[in-house]
Amino acid sequence: MTEEIYRTAVIIGAGHAAGELATSLRDNGWNGRIILIGEEPHLPYHRPPLSKTYLSGSATAESLLIKPPATYQKANVEIISDMRVLRIDRQTKKVELANGELIRYDKLVLTTGGRPRPLQVPQSVLAAQSGNFHYLRTMADVDAMRRQFEPNMRLVIVGGGYIGLEVAAVAIKAHLKVTVLEAFPRVLARVTAPELSAYYERKHREAGVEIRTGVQVSGLEMDGSGDAVSAVLCADGTRVPADLVVVGIGLIPNTELAEEAELAVDNGILVNDHAQTSDPDIYAAGDCTNHPNASLGRRLRLESVPNALEQARTAAAAICGKHKPYNVVPWFWSDQYDLKLKMVGLSQGYDQLVIRGSMDSDSFSAFYLQDGLVLAADTINRPPEFMLAKRIIAEQIRLAPEQLAAASVPLKSLLPTS
Numbered sequence: 001m002t003e004e005i006y007r008t009a010v011i012i013g014a015g016h017a018a019g020e021l022a023t024s025l026r027d028n029g030w031n032g033r034i035i036l037i038g039e040e041p042h043l044p045y046h047r048p049p050l051s052k053t054y055l056s057g058s059a060t061a062e063s064l065l066i067k068p069p070a071t072y073q074k075a076n077v078e079i080i081s082d083m084r085v086l087r088i089d090r091q092t093k094k095v096e097l098a099n100g101e102l103i104r105y106d107k108l109v110l111t112t113g114g115r116p117r118p119l120q121v122p123q124s125v126l127a128a129q130s131g132n133f134h135y136l137r138t139m140a141d142v143d144a145m146r147r148q149f150e151p152n153m154r155l156v157i158v159g160g161g162y163i164g165l166e167v168a169a170v171a172i173k174a175h176l177k178v179t180v181l182e183a184f185p186r187v188l189a190r191v192t193a194p195e196l197s198a199y200y201e202r203k204h205r206e207a208g209v210e211i212r213t214g215v216q217v218s219g220l221e222m223d224g225s226g227d228a229v230s231a232v233l234c235a236d237g238t239r240v241p242a243d244l245v246v247v248g249i250g251l252i253p254n255t256e257l258a259e260e261a262e263l264a265v266d267n268g269i270l271v272n273d274h275a276q277t278s279d280p281d282i283y284a285a286g287d288c289t290n291h292p293n294a295s296l297g298r299r300l301r302l303e304s305v306p307n308a309l310e311q312a313r314t315a316a317a318a319i320c321g322k323h324k325p326y327n328v329v330p331w332f333w334s335d336q337y338d339l340k341l342k343m344v345g346l347s348q349g350y351d352q353l354v355i356r357g358s359m360d361s362d363s364f365s366a367f368y369l370q371d372g373l374v375l376a377a378d379t380i381n382r383p384p385e386f387m388l389a390k391r392i393i394a395e396q397i398r399l400a401p402e403q404l405a406a407a408s409v410p411l412k413s414l415l416p417t418s
């Protein structure tokens with residue numbers, strides 16, 4: 001036996017990045033121990049279905065598992081579930097678990113994700129302890145929420161982002177009465193063009209969802225018993241009666257362990273393009289990181305599965321001494337009704353929007369250009385065009401706006417043969 005065999009890689013958090021990292025380490029030749037520690041009582045599971053098929057009841061808990069138990073067994077990954085890591089001691093290279101156990105590491109990876117941004121208005125702390133006020137990040141959150149998805153229940157959703165709108169789409173189909181309250185003048189304001197926001201608002205209204213934009217939530221009204229929220233109060237004086245409230249107003253990265261261990265943190269754990277933190281033996285991947293992206297020429301923090309997976313693979317390679325710098329064009333998806341939205345790139349700073357196809361047909365793409373260069377694309381029900389858009393953005397292929405708009409000419413025919 002070589003000394004290598006006694007080396008231990010510890011992964012904190014058992015989500016998307018962790019599940020990928022554990023087996024990737026083995027694939028890259030790590031022959032020491034791999035210990036995965038997560039505070040949820042599950043093996044790593046897919047989070048995106050939580051607001052889609054799992055909420056609607058069409059996906060089971062088992063079907064959400066990213067990999068079956070046998071895969072971890074085969075890779076000899078030791079899994080400690082339902083256990084929070086409380087502290088990292090960088091001097092002794094140990095992590096302390098909630099049960100007091102200390103585990104020594106040679107390499108440590110933080111894949112701690114994030115938690116829902118809390119609504120900070122009067123009564124929100126009391127509401128969070130009540131039975132009908134929910135945030136949405138975990139399977140347990142959805143289990144609690146969907147028990148209350150009864151026809152005619154008045155559901156108020158605070159936040160018109162992807163998660164809020166996905167919940168609205170599921171709830172209206174389940175015959176709840178749904179109101180979405182959005183503080184910005186339009187839904188999806190941070191991530192799409194006004195044209196796309198208007199399109200989604202229309203689709204939701206047609207389905208029966210009431211969407212109120214430019215509405216600031218200012219408080220919550222508890223019922224007489226104090227055990228349940230009875231209404232959401234708005235700054236304009238309106239009172240929206242509620243049997244059930246779901247809040248989706250963003251995410252706070254879980255960086256406390258890193259901060260307490262004095263790793264560099266700034267809106268996420270700072271990592272380099274090898275997913276390495278300011279401590280060379282500690283790596284981080286996924287929603288909790290702030291990382292450089294060479295193709296975008298800046299640092300950013302992303303909340304997406306593709307990013308978590310890719311960073312995990314980068315970290316696994318780097319830990320095994322292989323250099324596979326992270327450099328991926330961000331992409332994401334959202335399912336609402338029968339609309340499959342896939343988006344690639346980041347649209348901030350665009351100066352021109354080109355629509356390809358017709359919004360009325362629910363099959364179109366929106367290209368975001370800056371100085372004639374495609375920065376990002378939103379494709380709706382157009383998977384092949386999404387793949388081409390990925391290539392256009394990654395390879396910075398220049399296409400004239402008229403070419404992009406000419407839906408009768410296949411996009412593929414405009415690209416150089418690769």
Ligand SMILES: Cc1cc2nc3c(=O)[nH]c(=O)nc-3n(C[C@H](O)[C@H](O)[C@H](O)COP(=O)(O)OP(=O)(O)OC[C@H]3O[C@@H](n4cnc5c(N)ncnc54)[C@H](O)[C@@H]3O)c2cc1C
Pocket residue numbers: 012013014015016017018037038039040046047048049050051083084085086111112113114136137138163254257285286287288302303304305306308331332333334335
């Ligand atoms: C409802 C919903 C819908 C989504 N839809 C999409 C989508 O359509 N497309 C998409 O690309 N992305 C989507 N996302 C985002 C995507 O799920 C995340 O980007 C992804 O889960 C990030 O993976 P991660 O491994 O970084 O973090 P996570 O998957 O959040 O895993 C982190 C884990 O670490 C655990 N943890 C944290 N601190 C500790 C500690 N101290 N000790 C032990 N364990 C700890 C957490 O409990 C958690 O289980 C969605 C997210 C949600 C919540």
